[in-house]
Amino acid sequence: MSPPDYRAMLAVAVEEARLGLAEGGIPIGAALFARDGTLLGRGRNRRVQENDPSAHGETDAFRKAGRQRSYRDTLMVTTLSPCWYCSGLVRQFGIGTVVMGESANFHGGHDWLRAHGVEVVDLGDAECIAMLGDWIAAHPQVWHEDIGQD
Amino acid sequence: MSPPDYRAMLAVAVEEARLGLAEGGIPIGAALFARDGTLLGRGRNRRVQENDPSAHGETDAFRKAGRQRSYRDTLMVTTLSPCWYCSGLVRQFGIGTVVMGESANFHGGHDWLRAHGVEVVDLGDAECIAMLGDWIAAHPQVWHEDIGQD
Numbered sequence: 028m029s030p031p032d033y034r035a036m037l038a039v040a041v042e043e044a045r046l047g048l049a050e051g052g053i054p055i056g057a058a059l060f061a062r063d064g065t066l067l068g069r070g071r072n073r074r075v076q077e078n079d080p081s082a083h084g085e086t087d088a089f090r091k092a093g094r095q096r097s098y099r100d101t102l103m104v105t106t107l108s109p110c111w112y113c114s115g116l117v118r119q120f121g122i123g124t125v126v127m128g129e130s131a132n133f134h135g136g137h138d139w140l141r142a143h144g145v146e147v148v149d150l151g152d153a154e155c156i157a158m159l160g161d162w163i164a165a166h167p168q169v170w171h172e173d174i175g176q177d
Numbered sequence: 178m179s180p181p182d183y184r185a186m187l188a189v190a191v192e193e194a195r196l197g198l199a200e201g202g203i204p205i206g207a208a209l210f211a212r213d214g215t216l217l218g219r220g221r222n223r224r225v226q227e228n229d230p231s232a233h234g235e236t237d238a239f240r241k242a243g244r245q246r247s248y249r250d251t252l253m254v255t256t257l258s259p260c261w262y263c264s265g266l267v268r269q270f271g272i273g274t275v276v277m278g279e280s281a282n283f284h285g286g287h288d289w290l291r292a293h294g295v296e297v298v299d300l301g302d303a304e305c306i307a308m309l310g311d312w313i314a315a316h317p318q319v320w321h322e323d324i325g326q327d
Contacts, residue, residue, distance in 0.1 A: 074244065080270075081231075081240035090231035094224065097327045115265020115286070120230075120325035136265070175270035177247045 033126050036060055036104040037150055040128065043071040043084065044106045044158060052076045053166075053173055054158050057084035057105040059092045062123075067101065068092025074173055083173075085113035089120075098122040106155045108135040110174060118143055128155030132163060133174065183276050186210055186254040187300055190278065193221040193234065194256045194308060202226045203316075203323055204308050207234035207255040209242045209272075217251065218242030224323055233323075235263035239270075248272045256305045258285040260324060268293055278305030282313060283324065 036058065043056025058069040070087025073079050085105050095101070098120045103109070106128040109117060114136025117125055124146040125137060131151075141147045163170045171177075186208065193206025208219040220237025223229050235255050245251070248270045253259070256278040259267060264286025267275055274296040275287060281301075291297045313320045321327075 078244055079240060080242075080244050081236050081266075086231050086236075090229060092230075094228055094230050094322065096322065098325065099327060111265040111269035112262070113265070115261040115263070115268075116231075118265075119261035121327070172244065172246065175248065177249060177271070 031060070031062060031064060031102060031124075033104070033148060033150060036064075036102065036126060037106070037128050037152060037155075039066065039069055040084070040104050040106050041152075041154065041158075043069050043088075044155070047071040047073070047076070048158065048162065050076045053169065054162050055084040055105070055107050057088040057103060059088045059122075060102045060104060062100045062102065067095070072173070075169065080173075083110065083113050085109055086116055089116060102126055106152075107159060108133055108137050108149075109140075110135040114140055117145060124148070126150065128152040129159075131156050132159045181210070181212060181214060181252060181274075183254070183298060183300060186214075186252065186276060187256070187278055187302060187305075189216065189219055190234070190254050190256050191302075191304065191308075193219050193238075194305070197221040197223070197226070198308065198312065200226045203319065204312050205234040205255070205257050207238040207253060209238045210252045210254060212250045212252065212273075217245065222323070225319065230323075233260065233263050235259055236266055239266060252276055256302075257309060258283055258287050258299075259290075260285040264290055267295060274298070276300065278302040279309075281306050282309045 040056040044054040048054040068091035073082040102124040108130035190206040194204040198204040218241035223232040252274040258280035
């Protein structure tokens, strides 16, 4: 089997983030893949669109993937370093790999995940950094709400 | 202000767990309260009922509570020690207190939460222990799926 194409996988998460942006939402997207590249689920932050504080990109993608018997050989691909909520999801369900577009705008729980055996890849993607960075600068209040900062 | 009545709050979470049991689901319930006792949201595990692996009791109650500006003065009341996914939720959003019915059937992330400044109360409730314990004994496979054990 050829190695997973992280950039191609990230493109799906970025597409979700762009959809969110077009809807007026926080531009963070994610997708859950099997190791062979099969897309299992894709999702995006929908706090603003659906008034749903539980819909982070990663949890939305996880939800859309439905019930899976094992997550060991799955990859959670996300435009941003996963927050504690999403990092907890990865750890609890034993998702094997996290691929993140960036960790410059927000440093979540990915060090903790790495310390607990999860493979973590940071692509340092310039488009992800710019898209969310611009959004945060324009909407600091909603951003702080989304990461639970009073 | 009188101190929160943890037992009365737990009764709401237990009611949710019983509803889940009646629906054929995993009997775990939760509710998010303001410190003055106002109920903000209540929910239950709905993995089986809705094929939704993201609907744990705590995340469901959090979702039902809608967008809140701050969680510092809220209490997450749950029939069971919160798993890593739900513990991550508590930490990220700064929920001040976790009240759990029991931690005998499952020991989640509550020590970690305590170490990070969350007030954690374990009521050691016999009904919670029996309800989930009986269910796990009868449905070990779905239980292992719910906590991400292959």
